Amino acid sequence: MLFEIGSIIVMGGLAGYASLKQSGSTSNDADKIQKIFANSGWNGRNGETIRLQRKAKFKGGVEYVYQIPLGFDRKKIEADKHILEDGLNIRHKHFEFDPSDLLKIRFDKTVLKQIKKILTNKKIKRKEIELNFDGMLKVKVYNERMQDQYEWDESYLKPGTWSVSIGNTRQGVVRHDFDEHKHLIIAGATGYGKSAILKLIVTSLVLQQPNNTNLHLIDLKGGSAFKRFEDLKQTKDFTRDPKEAKDILEDIQMKMNEAYTDIVDKGFEDIKESGRKERHFIIIDEAADIADDSACMDVVTDIARRGRGAGYYLIYATQYPSSQSIPQQTKRNIPSRLCFVLDDAVASNTALGQTGAEELPLIPGRGIYKNVKSQVVQTPFINNKEIQKRITPHIVIRPRKEKESDKVEHREGEKTGSDFIITETP
Numbered sequence: 113m114l115f116e117i118g119s120i121i122v123m124g125g126l127a128g129y130a131s132l133k134q135s136g137s138t139s140n141d142a143d144k145i146q147k148i149f150a151n152s153g154w155n156g157r158n159g160e161t162i163r164l165q166r167k168a169k170f171k172g173g174v175e176y177v178y179q180i181p182l183g184f185d186r187k188k189i190e191a192d193k194h195i196l197e198d199g200l201n202i203r204h205k206h207f208e209f210d211p212s213d214l215l216k217i218r219f220d221k222t223v224l225k226q227i228k229k230i231l232t233n234k235k236i237k238r239k240e241i242e243l244n245f246d247g248m249l250k251v252k253v254y255n256e257r258m259q260d261q262y263e264w265d266e267s268y269l270k271p272g273t274w275s276v277s278i279g280n281t282r283q284g285v286v287r288h289d290f291d292e293h294k295h296l297i298i299a300g301a302t303g304y305g306k307s308a309i310l311k312l313i314v315t316s317l318v319l320q321q322p323n324n325t326n327l328h329l330i331d332l333k334g335g336s337a338f339k340r341f342e343d344l345k346q347t348k349d350f351t352r353d354p355k356e357a358k359d360i361l362e363d364i365q366m367k368m369n370e371a372y373t374d375i376v377d378k379g380f381e382d383i384k385e386s387g388r389k390e391r392h393f394i395i396i397d398e399a400a401d402i403a404d405d406s407a408c409m410d411v412v413t414d415i416a417r418r419g420r421g422a423g424y425y426l427i428y429a430t431q432y433p434s435s436q437s438i439p440q441q442t443k444r445n446i447p448s449r450l451c452f453v454l455d456d457a458v459a460s461n462t463a464l465g466q467t468g469a470e471e472l473p474l475i476p477g478r479g480i481y482k483n484v485k486s487q488v489v490q491t492p493f494i495n496n497k498e499i500q501k502r503i504t505p506h507i508v509i510r511p512r513k514e515k516e517s518d519k520v521e522h523r524e525g526e527k528t529g530s531d532f533i534i535t536e537t538p
């Protein structure tokens with residue numbers, strides 16, 4: 113009996129502590145925002161600062177709308193958004209505590225152990241913000257963190273289009289339309305979702321445009337991320353060898369030139385206007401591995417420059433964004449970027465053209481997608497089993513070119529077994 117009373121007191125105290133901490137979290141963010149602006153020197157030319165016009169609650173947070181002074185540099189604030197976020201969290205970094213956890217507690221001798229476990233499993237809760245400018249500065253302060261994972265399902269597909277889902281925001285799904293935005297650079301430290309999003313892009317293209325997608329897969333990471341796509345009817349080239357990559361790129365360039373001339377000669381602005389249905393996707397995973405090869409990089413630059421009109425779209429991924437792995441001219445021709453967490457502001461600047469990727473939380477799939485505007489997204493996640501299930505109907509039988517690396521000595525009468533592969537047509 114005494115034991116139970118003791119437990120109830122402990123739980124009551126815990127619930128009170130949690131509720132006190134949670135209720136304190138929304139205190140006076142408007143004042144804090146104003147102070148952070150003043151302390152960071154984010155003023156107009158004559159020193160005027162922002163003025164709060166209104167604030168409004170929405171589910172999960174509060175939006176503050178400020179009037180901005182003349183000469184106010186919004187880019188600076190976008191790049192230094194983390195200063196604002198850190199400032200808002202400085203006194204209210206508190207535990208993410210779910211009172212329903214208390215209901216799971218069993219009243220036995222292990223009660224204290226269970227409570228300790230709940231507390232050690234807690235996550236630090238952090239307010240997150242979103243900035244918008246439309247003549248006014250709108251700061252949305254969210255009390256809850258963005259979801260850490262969005263499982264992919266069929267609703268992410270848009271059959272018959274070249275628009276693929278690239279991320280989720282609190283407002284909905286963000287898509288990259290290859291016919292509109294063309295090429296894409298993907299950067300990010302190892303282990304934060306580059307291969308996962310590349311696999312999702314390939315799968316989406318195959319499922320959305322099975323008859324018009326042509327894939328040229330150059331996987332230089334030494335892993336097996338693209339291997340499962342090698343035998344798709346849509347895959348025209350597949351290599352994991354930098355030397356072979358050069359031949360493939362040169363071949364693509366030749367074909368691209370023909371398509372480009374044909375489209376331009378007929379007076380069309382681009383492939384979309386010409387009515388041609390096929391599109392080519394040159395997907396290079398670990399671009400840094402061909403960065404030393406000037407012949408390869410010349411082709412990459414050319415595809416970035418002229419491929420947009422001819423329907424040859426480049427998806428160029430690297431974990432080492434530098435002026436060498438992403439040459440200036442390539443960057444200029446690829447305004448769309450998806451960037452996962454990076455080591456430092458220099459890398460972020462190189463990959464995105466702004467800082468911020470170095471401040472992303474260490475959550476796989478969390479990135480910044482920059483197009484016309486830049487926004488924080490959580491990329492949808494599709495597991496390998498689901499990919500396999502979806503792409504299997506598109507795997508075809510065809511003769512395999514024997515590569516040097518595949519050659520083995522065969523004894524007389526032994527079947528090589530390398531002439532044909534999986535036998536299914538859609």
Ligand SMILES: Nc1ncnc2c1ncn2[C@@H]1O[C@H](COP(=O)(O)OP(=O)(O)OP(=O)(O)O)[C@@H](O)[C@H]1O
Pocket residue numbers: 260261262300301302303304305306307308309333335431476477478490491492493
């Ligand atoms: N969008 C996502 N949502 C949830 N988890 C993810 C997401 N993307 C990736 N992950 C997890 O992170 C792991 C690493 O991702 P991925 O292999 O894509 O990283 P990477 O950047 O390509 O790393 P590396 O360069 O080492 O191959 C995945 O195996 C998966 O478990």
